[in-house]
Amino acid sequence: MRTMYCSACGAKNEDDATFCDGCGADLRAAPRPTAGSSGPGPLPVFYPPARARAWWYPIGVWLILSSFFLFVDLATTGGITWAYWPIGIIGIFMVGFPLLNLLEARIAGRR
Structure with missing residues (x-):
């Protein structure tokens, strides 16, 4: 019993x-407890692994912008001065990174 x-x-x-x-x-x-009356438990939550951010995005933007401003400086003055470099660096932060985040979000949405 x-x-x-x-x-x-x-x-x-x-x-x-x-x-x-x-x-x-x-x-x-x-x-009274019965065997198997509890039913299946809740389904486990699956989070996809975080994608590592490409470290070369900012480097590529920096190279493109710095090349552009260097070319503008060479074309206008005939020599290299450092007057346009701060503009290029600020441009990376104000334009380059938000554009890269937008591009990365669009690419991630397609997968």
Whole structure:
């Protein structure tokens, strides 16, 4: 014969008992556990692995912008001065990185 435990006090009782031997609680009111009645648990949440950011994006933007401003400086003055380099670096931060983030988001959306 199987045993049953009281949900109120935890005392061991026989399976066909109607009241607890320890505290006298009604055992019929307590739900009897059945095998496999809990059903499947919740599905695990799957998060795709984070994609490593391409380190060469900012380097490529920096090279393109610096080449452009160097060419402009050479074409206008005939020599290299450092007057346009701060503009190129600021341009990387203000234009280059947001454009790269937009491009990366579009590419990630297609996959």
